[in-house]
Amino acid sequence: MSTNVDYDCIVIGAGVQGSFTAYQLAKKNQRTLLLEQFVLPHTRGSSHGQTRIIRKAYQQDFYTHMMEECYELWAQLEREAGVKLYRQTGLLVMGPEESQGYQMIKNTLQKNKVPIEILNRDNFSQHIPNVNLALGDGAMVDITAGVLYADRALKTVQRQFEKLGGVIRDNEQVTDVKPGPVVTVTTSAGVYRAKSVVVTAGPWANRLLAHTGLQLPLTVVKINVCYWKEKVPGSYNVKQRFPCFLLTEFEETKDIYGLPSNEYPGLMKICYHGGSETNPDQRDKTTNRSDIDILQRCVACCFPGLVPEPAVVESCLYTGLGVVTVRILGGAYRVGTTQQLTPDHHFVLDCHPSHSNIVFGAGFSGHGFKFGPIIGKLLCELVLGEVPSYDLSPFRIRRFQDKTKSAL
Numbered sequence: 001m002s003t004n005v006d007y008d009c010i011v012i013g014a015g016v017q018g019s020f021t022a023y024q025l026a027k028k029n030q031r032t033l034l035l036e037q038f039v040l041p042h043t044r045g046s047s048h049g050q051t052r053i054i055r056k057a058y059q060q061d062f063y064t065h066m067m068e069e070c071y072e073l074w075a076q077l078e079r080e081a082g083v084k085l086y087r088q089t090g091l092l093v094m095g096p097e098e099s100q101g102y103q104m105i106k107n108t109l110q111k112n113k114v115p116i117e118i119l120n121r122d123n124f125s126q127h128i129p130n131v132n133l134a135l136g137d138g139a140m141v142d143i144t145a146g147v148l149y150a151d152r153a154l155k156t157v158q159r160q161f162e163k164l165g166g167v168i169r170d171n172e173q174v175t176d177v178k179p180g181p182v183v184t185v186t187t188s189a190g191v192y193r194a195k196s197v198v199v200t201a202g203p204w205a206n207r208l209l210a211h212t213g214l215q216l217p218l219t220v221v222k223i224n225v226c227y228w229k230e231k232v233p234g235s236y237n238v239k240q241r242f243p244c245f246l247l248t249e250f251e252e253t254k255d256i257y258g259l260p261s262n263e264y265p266g267l268m269k270i271c272y273h274g275g276s277e278t279n280p281d282q283r284d285k286t287t288n289r290s291d292i293d294i295l296q297r298c299v300a301c302c303f304p305g306l307v308p309e310p311a312v313v314e315s316c317l318y319t320g321l322g323v324v325t326v327r328i329l330g331g332a333y334r335v336g337t338t339q340q341l342t343p344d345h346h347f348v349l350d351c352h353p354s355h356s357n358i359v360f361g362a363g364f365s366g367h368g369f370k371f372g373p374i375i376g377k378l379l380c381e382l383v384l385g386e387v388p389s390y391d392l393s394p395f396r397i398r399r400f401q402d403k404t405k406s407a408l
């Protein structure tokens with residue numbers, strides 16, 4: 001068969017997940033093509049920006065387990081490329097002490113022997129200056145958590161992929177995917193044939209999967225990425241080891257999170273873990289700022305050293321599970337069925353139900369960057385038909401038949 005194909009594998013989408021998948025495939029001597037619709041680097045998907053949080057603090061054991069190895073893989077990439085991608089700052093987790101969300105994170109960390117420090121009201125401000133701990137809130141620090149240098153990481157993994165002989169073609173949009181024992185991929189510039197294809201198209205995943213007769217219950221949401229000015233420059237700075245933070249509840253709404261000032265001197269990034277649904281091709285057509293009102297109240301209340309008005313607002317997209325159906329479209333591939341499902345915030349990592357040589361990674365729901373190296377490894381294992389290194393049942397599409405619950 002190999003004489004009939006241009007590549008062993010084609011990966012569609014050069015965000016963090018596609019880039020790590022391509023890199024892992026090239027490491028396994030697979031002739032791999034990585035296709036990207038925009039000129040790289042770009043700011044239209046989910047993987048741009050300078051920083052992301054890396055942490056083991058999760059409600060579910062399976063994420064914490066995966067992160068054990070993932071830290072190793074990040075360190076391996078740093079060594080291989082001679083580049084620094086991670087800075088340890090710790091992650092301060094705050095939330096109503098008795099709430100389920102806060103307790104689940106604490107239990108997972110303790111059960112898995114992740115180094116943590118539990119803070120109390122008396123020693124809190126000694127450890128974490130310039131933050132007010134709300135009445136009734138508990139606080140703990142996931143000590144090995146920190147900041148990933150996201151843009152740099154993306155560039156690094158793409159460069160390492162090319163060093164291994166991989167090919168990247170950017171400014172080349174995939175317009176059709178034709179399933180079969182050999183998959184035919186049509187782009188704005190040509191036609192390629194490969195033994196297998198990986199779809200890691202972020203907010204555009206469903207548009208591509210439609211060509212294969214599959215639709216996932218994904219919703220695309222625009223996030224207002226807000227930066228807040230320090231009243232005294234440096235007071236929330238990464239160099240002072242000010243931690244990342246996660247507030248599991250504020251005014252009974254969704255999580256609020258932040259990273260120490262780093263990329264823009266004097267500005268700290270604090271965002272709301274939610275936004276309004278959008279079309280990824282018209283991201284900036286309308287902007288809903290109701291999340292910014294919540295953030296302003298949160299900053300005024302908990303971060304007295306910041307001006308409670310965002311100095312800079314940027315945009316980024318989350319792709320999560322929203323609508324409650326997975327559809328296998330009727331027509332050439334399988335007669336259509338519709339299932340009623342419950343959405344969750346877990347990733348979707350699986351093989352196409354009708355075409356096992358089409359693999360996809362989608363729905364990273366605003367928390368997938370830190371997992372990039374392990375997602376790349378897992379999607380590569382699915383392509384090669386190997387037993388996945390982790391139990392993928394939380395991530396398979398068949399879970400949509402089960403009752404699921406939200407996770408962060």
Ligand SMILES: Cc1cc2nc3c(=O)[nH]c(=O)nc-3n(C[C@H](O)[C@H](O)[C@H](O)COP(=O)(O)OP(=O)(O)OC[C@H]3O[C@@H](n4cnc5c(N)ncnc54)[C@H](O)[C@@H]3O)c2cc1C
Binds near residue numbers: 018174225317
């Ligand atoms: C504001 C914000 C904060 C976040 N914070 C964190 C954090 O602190 N920690 C963390 O771990 N994660 C975080 N995340 C989540 C993380 O960034 C995402 O989960 C991750 O970037 C998703 O990567 P991806 O590769 O799936 O998608 P993308 O980065 O969107 O990549 C998909 C790529 O596919 C390309 N593509 C699509 N269609 C086609 C086509 N037809 N042809 C060719 N190419 C195509 C797109 O152009 C794009 O480049 C955050 C996300 C946001 C938005």
Ligand SMILES: O=C(O)[C@@H]1CCCCN1
Binds near residue numbers: 053054257273367368
């Ligand atoms: O993945 C993370 O660590 C953060 C936490 C809060 C929501 C955005 N992503």
